[in-house]
Amino acid sequence: MGKSNTAAPAKRAGGKPVSKRICVYWQLYLMLLIPVVLTIVYKYIPMYGIQIAFRDFKSTRGILGSEWVGLKWFQRFFSSPNCFRMIKNTVLLSFFSLLWSFPIPIILALMINQLRFNKFKRTVQTVLYAPHFISIMVVCGMLRVFLSPSGGLINLIAGTSIDFLSEASAFRTIYIASGIWQDAGWGIIVYMATLANIDASHYEAAKIDGASMFQRIRYIDLPELVPQIVLMLIMSAGNLMNVGFEKVFLLQTDLNKATSDVIAVYVYQQGIEHAKYSYSTAVGLFNTIVNVILLIVVNKITSKISEDVSFV
Amino acid sequence: MKRKQSGQLHGLSDRSSDIILVALCLFIMLLVAYPLYYVLIASVSNPYDVYAGKTFLLPSGFTLDGYKAVFADKSIITGYLNSIKYTVIGTVFSVVMVYLTAYPLSIKDLPGRKFLSIFFIITMYFGGGLMPTYLVVRQTGLIDSMWALFLPGGVAVGNMIIVRNFFEHSIPKEMIEAAEIDGASKWTTFIKIVVPLSRSIMAVMVVFSMVAYWNDWFTALIYLPGQEHAPLPLVLRNILIKSSASASQASTISGGYAELNKLTEMIKFSSIIVAAAPMLVIYPFVQKYFEKGFMAGAVKG
Numbered sequence: 088m089g090k091s092n093t094a095a096p097a098k099r100a101g102g103k104p105v106s107k108r109i110c111v112y113w114q115l116y117l118m119l120l121i122p123v124v125l126t127i128v129y130k131y132i133p134m135y136g137i138q139i140a141f142r143d144f145k146s147t148r149g150i151l152g153s154e155w156v157g158l159k160w161f162q163r164f165f166s167s168p169n170c171f172r173m174i175k176n177t178v179l180l181s182f183f184s185l186l187w188s189f190p191i192p193i194i195l196a197l198m199i200n201q202l203r204f205n206k207f208k209r210t211v212q213t214v215l216y217a218p219h220f221i222s223i224m225v226v227c228g229m230l231r232v233f234l235s236p237s238g239g240l241i242n243l244i245a246g247t248s249i250d251f252l253s254e255a256s257a258f259r260t261i262y263i264a265s266g267i268w269q270d271a272g273w274g275i276i277v278y279m280a281t282l283a284n285i286d287a288s289h290y291e292a293a294k295i296d297g298a299s300m301f302q303r304i305r306y307i308d309l310p311e312l313v314p315q316i317v318l319m320l321i322m323s324a325g326n327l328m329n330v331g332f333e334k335v336f337l338l339q340t341d342l343n344k345a346t347s348d349v350i351a352v353y354v355y356q357q358g359i360e361h362a363k364y365s366y367s368t369a370v371g372l373f374n375t376i377v378n379v380i381l382l383i384v385v386n387k388i389t390s391k392i393s394e395d396v397s398f399v
Numbered sequence: 400m401k402r403k404q405s406g407q408l409h410g411l412s413d414r415s416s417d418i419i420l421v422a423l424c425l426f427i428m429l430l431v432a433y434p435l436y437y438v439l440i441a442s443v444s445n446p447y448d449v450y451a452g453k454t455f456l457l458p459s460g461f462t463l464d465g466y467k468a469v470f471a472d473k474s475i476i477t478g479y480l481n482s483i484k485y486t487v488i489g490t491v492f493s494v495v496m497v498y499l500t501a502y503p504l505s506i507k508d509l510p511g512r513k514f515l516s517i518f519f520i521i522t523m524y525f526g527g528g529l530m531p532t533y534l535v536v537r538q539t540g541l542i543d544s545m546w547a548l549f550l551p552g553g554v555a556v557g558n559m560i561i562v563r564n565f566f567e568h569s570i571p572k573e574m575i576e577a578a579e580i581d582g583a584s585k586w587t588t589f590i591k592i593v594v595p596l597s598r599s600i601m602a603v604m605v606v607f608s609m610v611a612y613w614n615d616w617f618t619a620l621i622y623l624p625g626q627e628h629a630p631l632p633l634v635l636r637n638i639l640i641k642s643s644a645s646a647s648q649a650s651t652i653s654g655g656y657a658e659l660n661k662l663t664e665m666i667k668f669s670s671i672i673v674a675a676a677p678m679l680v681i682y683p684f685v686q687k688y689f690e691k692g693f694m695a696g697a698v699k700g
Contacts, residue, residue, distance in 0.1 A: 105510050108508065114504070117586075118589070119500060120540045121496070121499065125496070125513075125553040126554060128539065129532065130553055133526065135526020136532075150534075211424050213686060214431055216429065216686065217682070220678040222615075224636060224674075225639070228635065228640065229434060238524045238664065276693045280693045299413065300420070355529060359621055366533060367530045368529075372528060375528060376536050379525070
């Protein structure tokens with residue numbers, strides 16, 4: 088990799104010239120060799136391969152030998168009957184999911200941080216982490232047995248026999264509620280880590296001043312969390328179009344498609360199942376572009392709100 | 400981390416808010432744990448009692464038939480062994496890659512450090528997408544090879560950043576400098592000093608990778624079409640996901656199918672436990688490691 092000596096800051100290392108320093112560090116470059124090669128092959132070459140979205144890719148001809156077709160695949164996507172439904176479902180599912188699942192870990196962390204007995208605090212944390220360690224496949228299996236119309240837990244408790252996975256109107260609730268169950272507990276970790284750094288003397292001072300628990304949360308804990316919250320919000324917004332493909336894929340039935348039909352599943356089906364490489368790539372690219380735009384917009388907005396948080 | 404617990408100055412309102420808080424936490428714990436508990440008791444109960452709603456709190460008509468049926472299935476055993484193999488190899492591979500990348504990038508004087516960092520970080524935010532990546536994996540001959548699960552992931556950049564930060568802040572520079580004055584090469588200092596001093600963060604990386612590989616099934620779905628290569632979650636897909644669709648149709652048709660339906664439901668409960676158990680048993684013991692990992696990555700207020 089000859090290009091790696093371009094951006095070197097020439098100030099340090101006792102003022103030795105860059106070429107000398109590269110000699111000193113050759114073993115470090117050697118360490119980077121495999122990671123760099125893997126990243127080029129499996130990350131950068133696929134980026135180059137995105138051009139098949141604008142070509143009619145044929146395996147026999149290779150990427151460069153395939154014919155240019157311009158925006159044909161994008162036009163086909165936008166004129167397909169379910170295009171609008173898929174975009175709408177993707178955006179709404181992600182948006183509602185973020186709306187419900189984002190605040191919950193923050194509230195949980197603030198609550199658990201106030202617990203006085205360390206043993207109890209540990210136990211609560213351990214229990215809340217548990218669902219995160221279960222495969223999405225298994226979570227979807229659990230959802231299927233719980234939501235089953237005959238003998239499913241939910242129907243037994245409610246005394247009904249509704250086939251929830253056949254109800255398009257129930258799909259988003261199922262998706263979001265199970266997502267909260269699985270990951271809200273795990274989500275508290277980053278906030279707990281920040282809260283653990285707060286100086287105990289702040290609490291002592293607040294107590295002497297007669298601050299209630301709620302006031303301590305409001306005026307000590309919450310302000311400390313704001314940079315972390317903003318960072319997490321930016322990261323979530325950058326993933327707004329990346330709905331949890333796995334779960335939608337596993338919970339989709341023909342009957343709930345009105346709300347469960349999302350772009351990511353369509354990309355998979357068109358590409359892997361129907362081998363429409365170019366078309367699938369074009370749809371996926373559209374999804375990525377929307378995502379990047381969202382990331383930039385949210386980054387702009389939030390960096391205005393909170394100047395001191397830098398991204399990347 | 401260990402803050403002094405102060406109980407001397409709180410008044411009555413504080414005590415009552417404590418009680419409310421504890422009650423609320425107990426309730427939340429119940430909400431989280433109950434579904435898993437229910438699956439556990441249902442997996443050892445008579446399926447007819449589960450069906451009739453008699454197993455909300457305790458098992459009824461104890462039986463291990465579900466587990467017997469699960470372990471009688473050869474494909475589940477193969478899946479289990481595959482998952483163990485993929486998890487072990489994948490974890491070693493992933494941790495080695497993260498270390499090989501993080502250490503050079505933690506050396507402030509390395510020419511090209513900034514460029515290389517950006518080179519890796521870009522891949523966190525932008526990628527080729529499903530099909531272009533699939534075509535490269537196919538082109539490099541990895542279809543139906545176990546390496547398709549590891550190589551295309553390359554370097555886990557998020558983990559790499561955590562480890563790099565650890566190297567920058569927690570390994571004493573003087574030790575490395577002293578070793579180098581004594582004539583140790585960069586590689587020797589890495590192996591003899593940096594790796595042993597970073598055991599705690601290595602544990603975090605092992606835990607993260609282990610969980611990810613154990614639970615992964617989508618990569619295998621795309622790249623390992625051969626039945627004999629399927630990891631456990633993918634094997635369970637046939638039992639947990641696919642049978643359900645046909646069973647819900649079947650139950651409306653005739654009683655005979657409904658009987659069969661109940662037995663497959665029972666196998667579902669036991670296979671959920673079989674798949675989830677290993678990680679659920681391990682994670683409480685390694686909890687302090689992954690919490691540490693997040694401490695290392697947390698925004699310093």
